[in-house]
Amino acid sequence: MQFNDLQKIWDSQNSKPMYVIREEVLHEKVLAKARKAGRTANSTEWILILTGLIAAGILVYFDFVKDEGNTFSFISVILFSLITVYGIINRFLRKNKTESFDRSVLGDLEHAISVSEYQVSLSKGMLYGFWPAVFIISLLSLIMSDKPLWYSLIFGILFIGASFLSRWEHRCYINRRDELRQLKEKLTEAPELK
Amino acid sequence: MRNKTQLDIFDRWVTEFKPLLFKVVRAYAFTHEDQNDLFQEVSIQIWRSIPNFKERSKVSTWLYRIALNVALNWTRNNRKHTDGKQNIESVTHILEQVNEPVDERLDWLYKEIEKLDKVDRSITLLLLDGFSYKEMAEILGISESNIGVKIHRIKKHLTKQSEIEEHHAI
Numbered sequence: 001m002q003f004n005d006l007q008k009i010w011d012s013q014n015s016k017p018m019y020v021i022r023e024e025v026l027h028e029k030v031l032a033k034a035r036k037a038g039r040t041a042n043s044t045e046w047i048l049i050l051t052g053l054i055a056a057g058i059l060v061y062f063d064f065v066k067d068e069g070n071t072f073s074f075i076s077v078i079l080f081s082l083i084t085v086y087g088i089i090n091r092f093l094r095k096n097k098t099e100s101f102d103r104s105v106l107g108d109l110e111h112a113i114s115v116s117e118y119q120v121s122l123s124k125g126m127l128y129g130f131w132p133a134v135f136i137i138s139l140l141s142l143i144m145s146d147k148p149l150w151y152s153l154i155f156g157i158l159f160i161g162a163s164f165l166s167r168w169e170h171r172c173y174i175n176r177r178d179e180l181r182q183l184k185e186k187l188t189e190a191p192e193l194k
Numbered sequence: 195m196r197n198k199t200q201l202d203i204f205d206r207w208v209t210e211f212k213p214l215l216f217k218v219v220r221a222y223a224f225t226h227e228d229q230n231d232l233f234q235e236v237s238i239q240i241w242r243s244i245p246n247f248k249e250r251s252k253v254s255t256w257l258y259r260i261a262l263n264v265a266l267n268w269t270r271n272n273r274k275h276t277d278g279k280q281n282i283e284s285v286t287h288i289l290e291q292v293n294e295p296v297d298e299r300l301d302w303l304y305k306e307i308e309k310l311d312k313v314d315r316s317i318t319l320l321l322l323d324g325f326s327y328k329e330m331a332e333i334l335g336i337s338e339s340n341i342g343v344k345i346h347r348i349k350k351h352l353t354k355q356s357e358i359e360e361h362h363a364i
Contacts, residue, residue, distance in 0.1 A: 001353060001356035001357065001360060002353065003349050003352065003353055005356075006303060006322065006352060006353070006356060007322055007324070009297070009299045009300055009303055010300070010303060010322040010323070012297060012300060013213060013216075013217070013297075013300060014213045016292070016294055017212055017213055017216060017292065018216055018220065018291065018292055018294070019212075019216055019229075019289040019290060019291060019292060020289070020290045020292060021208065021212060021288060021289060022287070022288055022289070022290060023205070025286050025287070025288050026208070026234075026237060026288045027201070029234055029237075029286075029288060030204075030234070030237050030238050030241050031241075033234070033238050104259065104332060104333060104334055104335025104336075105259060105262055105263050105266065105316070105333060105334045105335055106334060106335025106336055107335050108263050109335075112267075183266060183312075183313070186311060186312075186313045187313045187334065187335075187336060188336055188340070
């Protein structure tokens with residue numbers, strides 16, 4: 001069979017579609033999902049931003065108004081402020097991503113790769129820089145405040161849980177970046193003519 | 195853009211270009227559940243893209259690019275229907291299969307397309323739908339010469355497979 005014959009077979013489906021679209025279900029699902037996706041992303045980002053802000057605010061209150069602060073709680077203020085910055089950056093990346101419609105498939109892929117590379121470096125920073133710093137600072141702060149030992153134990157367990165989640169998130173971003181890179185490689189490779 | 199205007203454009207595009215969307219869905223998703231899921235994802239992206247459409251390209255080119263983009267990413271992410279578990283939300287299907295007699299040659303062609311890697315699948319769909327090298331380069335973002343090399347290989351592969359099929363079955 002010549003390629004033209006294959007094309008005729010292919011064109012035959014244009015006159016007899018293989019599916020019927022249930023329009024009311026389509027409208028309902030598209031509108032619901034578009035709304036839901038926006039809402040979920042929005043609330044996740046705001047939770048992260050507000051958590052950082054509130055935690056930093058409480059510490060600032062105790063450090064400066066109540067004058068009960070120590071070196072470690074001052075450092076904690078900075079760390080919690082960084083969580084807020086992290087949330088704002090994530091929000092910016094998401095908003096920026098939705099504006100990438102007028103590109104080619106390769107353009108979208110490159111954009112997705114650059115976003116995922118940024119997410120990998122951010123999550124790496126969180127995993128190997130931020131969380132260990134929070135752990136050490138908070139632990140020293142707990143020890144200095146003469147709290148019972150079980151406070152530190154519970155804190156340690158919580159930290160291990162957070163580290164696992166952070167590691168999992170980091171792995172997800174790495175996998176996503178690698179898959180996108182492979183896809184780009186496949187798209188741009190120019191095989192030899194045989 | 196007003197919701198009503200966006201919905202009108204969406205309906206017009208989906209109605210007019212449904213064969214195009216169905217082809218992408220069938221080439222990248224192989225069970226009815228997955229085809230529904232992919233069609234839904236493509237539809238959502240089309241809906242979101244409407245305010246960004248500046249009429250610099252043809253609607254078919256625009257929609258093909260969006261559909262292929264979603265399909266390429268969807269095969270990467272999709273895991274939900276492969277383990278037999280089903281999301282309640284997805285039980286109501288958007289697509290209903292038409293009970294037409296099966297065109298065996300078309301079925302065979304889709305099976306051959308399924309065997310290609312996902313980038314070659316995109317190029318094959320565009321090629322079979324008669325897009326020019328220039329349009330394909332525009333949609334995919336790679337050079338015309340690169341497209342040319344890939345097309346040469348795909349054409350050669352498909353015609354060879356069709357000869358094997360004819361030899362065995364027809």
